Amino acid sequence: MIFILKRDYGQLFGGVMSDKEDSVASSLGVGVGNTIISSTDQYYLEKVLGEGGFGIVFKVRPSKNENVSYAMKLEKKVPERKEPKLKMEVNILETLQKRNINQHFTCIYDKGKTKTFFFIVMEMVGKSLADIKDARAHRVLSPGCGIRVSIQCLESVEALHSVEFLHRDLKPANFCIGICQKKRNVYLLDFGMARKYTNSKGELKTPRKVVNFKGTLKFAPLRLHEGMEYSRKDDAESWFYMVNDLMNPKGLPWRMECDLESIRELKEKWRDEEILLLFFKSLKCKSEFIKIIRLIDNTQFTQPVNFKAIYKLMDDAANSYNFSITDLYDWEKEN
Numbered sequence: 137m138i139f140i141l142k143r144d145y146g147q148l149f150g151g152v153m154s155d156k157e158d159s160v161a162s163s164l165g166v167g168v169g170n171t172i173i174s175s176t177d178q179y180y181l182e183k184v185l186g187e188g189g190f191g192i193v194f195k196v197r198p199s200k201n202e203n204v205s206y207a208m209k210l211e212k213k214v215p216e217r218k219e220p221k222l223k224m225e226v227n228i229l230e231t232l233q234k235r236n237i238n239q240h241f242t243c244i245y246d247k248g249k250t251k252t253f254f255f256i257v258m259e260m261v262g263k264s265l266a267d268i269k270d271a272r273a274h275r276v277l278s279p280g281c282g283i284r285v286s287i288q289c290l291e292s293v294e295a296l297h298s299v300e301f302l303h304r305d306l307k308p309a310n311f312c313i314g315i316c317q318k319k320r321n322v323y324l325l326d327f328g329m330a331r332k333y334t335n336s337k338g339e340l341k342t343p344r345k346v347v348n349f350k351g352t353l354k355f356a357p358l359r360l361h362e363g364m365e366y367s368r369k370d371d372a373e374s375w376f377y378m379v380n381d382l383m384n385p386k387g388l389p390w391r392m393e394c395d396l397e398s399i400r401e402l403k404e405k406w407r408d409e410e411i412l413l414l415f416f417k418s419l420k421c422k423s424e425f426i427k428i429i430r431l432i433d434n435t436q437f438t439q440p441v442n443f444k445a446i447y448k449l450m451d452d453a454a455n456s457y458n459f460s461i462t463d464l465y466d467w468e469k470e471n
Contacts, residue, residue, distance in 0.1 A: 280459030
């Protein structure tokens with residue numbers, strides 16, 4: 137059984153919430169200063185880390201070890217939703233933990249539910265790649281940092297595919313760096329849209345005839361614009377859009393568009409050889425990057441992503457720049 141001990145909000149640790157955060161927290165019946173008691177520990181809610189339409193993330197401190205901090209993710213119970221999104225997140229992270237695949241994924245320490253919400257207690261992480269990029273002078277990562285970060289992101293996608301799941305919402309905001317000794321590590325987060333791509337027999341699921349658009353327009357694969365089933369190659373396509381969002385000063389050509397059809401057309405035109413050469417003009421690795429998008433586009437729905445070939449091309453891209461894997465990441469230089 138889970139209990140919530142009520143206290144006044146926002147008085148400690150600078151935890152004053154915005155009206156929006158307060159509204160989300162109020163709808164869940166919790167806030168900064170509360171303590172949530174699970175079957176194994178008690179967690180004091182110190183600070184709001186982030187929030188969304190149906191949930192909120194708190195920085196929490198467990199009573200059994202007050203020298204550590206965790207992140208507690210809460211999801212509001214919604215009657216019309218068949219399965220909570222956190223159920224998928226727990227399933228994926230626990231599957232990865234059981235197989236000792238944990239380099240790019242947060243550990244789960246506890247989980248539970250109340251009358252109004254589900255929750256999981258997880259390892260704390262640092263800033264998102266989106267925040268790090270946006271804080272930079274030209275809103276892009278340096279080449280040495282961008283390539284190394286992109287390879288780490290690709291490793292996380294490969295690991296997720298190895299346990300037969302698709303992420304389906306890859307973007308810089310869903311990748312975060314670690315903290316303290318793990319500050320050079322990149323983590324993949326938020327599995328609310330993830331989907332298993334195999335059935336109970338381990339076979340590829342039969343593609344649905346029509347798939348409603350879900351995800352982030354800027355990084356969505358072409359197949360999703362066309363209402364087609366998502367596949368492993370589509371995660372790779374979203375990853376590559378993200379790579380260019382992080383590294384290319386020009387920015388993705390469709391970044392300012394909001395219309396689904398307009399963005400689809402721009403993504404198709406972008407694949408023209410001359411347009412790609414112009415887009416990658418400022419990068420020393422234009423040849424490798426063009427080969428990567430061609431490789432991804434030529435991958436069939438039923439085929440696995442050729443990660444080995446992409447890693448090789450990313451290594452070749454790295455060789456175009458004079459940096460070492462031991463060089464500081466951009467966020468380390470700023471600190």
